[in-house]
Amino acid sequence: MNRCTNTMxxxxxxxxxxxxxxMTAHSAPAFTAVDIGYGIPIDVNAAGVILGVDSYGGTQPxxxxxxxxxxxxxxxxxxxxxxxxxxxxGAVVGQVGTQAAVWWPTGTGGYTIELLPFPTxxxxxxxxxxxxxxxxxxxxxxxxxxxxxxx
Numbered sequence: 001m002n003r004c005t006n007t008m009x010x011x012x013x014x015x016x017x018x019x020x021x022x023m024t025a026h027s028a029p030a031f032t033a034v035d036i037g038y039g040i041p042i043d044v045n046a047a048g049v050i051l052g053v054d055s056y057g058g059t060q061p062x063x064x065x066x067x068x069x070x071x072x073x074x075x076x077x078x079x080x081x082x083x084x085x086x087x088x089x090g091a092v093v094g095q096v097g098t099q100a101a102v103w104w105p106t107g108t109g110g111y112t113i114e115l116l117p118f119p120t121x122x123x124x125x126x127x128x129x130x131x132x133x134x135x136x137x138x139x140x141x142x143x144x145x146x147x148x149x150x151x
Contacts, residue, residue, distance in 0.1 A: 037063055043086050051086040061094065061103075072103045073113050075084070084128050093127035094135055100138045144147030 039052040039062065039108040050064040058079040059080025061072045074081055075096060090105040100116040118125055119128075120139040 012074065012126065013070065033066075037040070037069060037096060039069075042065045042083060045086045046088050047090070049086060051083055051092055053083060061092065063090070065090075068109070070109065070138055072111050075115065082126070085130065087130035087134075089130075089134065091130045091134065093130045095126040098124045099108065100127040100136075102127055102136055102141070 004058065027076045036039060036050060036068060038055050040055050041050050041052045042061075043051040045051075047065075052062055052064065054062070060074075061081055061083030063070050063072065063086065072081065072083065072092060076097050081094055081096045081101060085094075085110040087094050092103040092111070093122055094101050094103075096113070099118070102116065103111040104114060105111055116125055116127065116136070116138060119140055121142065123142050124140065126139045127136050128139055131137075
């Protein structure tokens with residue numbers, strides 16, 4: 001080999017070593033497995049509280065905080081609910097029947113439910129997100145029209 005070829009080969013090896021070295025320095029991400037028992041997880045908040053529904057019909061929402069699985073209360077006469085998200089405060093948003101709902105933590109390990117009123121002309125509501133300040137994003141509408149707003 002001549003001097004030019006040796007110099008090019010050395011430069012190529014140096015470039016390859018620079019590119020390969022950072023790629024081999026990464027390790028697998030760490031995680032913790034949590035046994036939720038029977039159920040389907042839907043969401044988890046920053047505190048690690050898991051929101052889910054039962055696995056039989058997907059109609060009974062619950063939260064899992066530590067090892068305590070807490071069923072979310074349903075209004076009298078309701079047979080099920082849809083849970084969508086859990087916020088940083090632990091508030092859960094979703095829907096009962098055709099009405100938007102928020103489950104607020106009581107501070108004593110339980111939850112209370114609030115059914116949100118319909119604005120004029122709406123017949124369907126679904127709460128889809130709650131932020132840290134407690135504002136709830138709700139989709140309202142009729143079977144043929146959708147309007148989204150904050151409560």
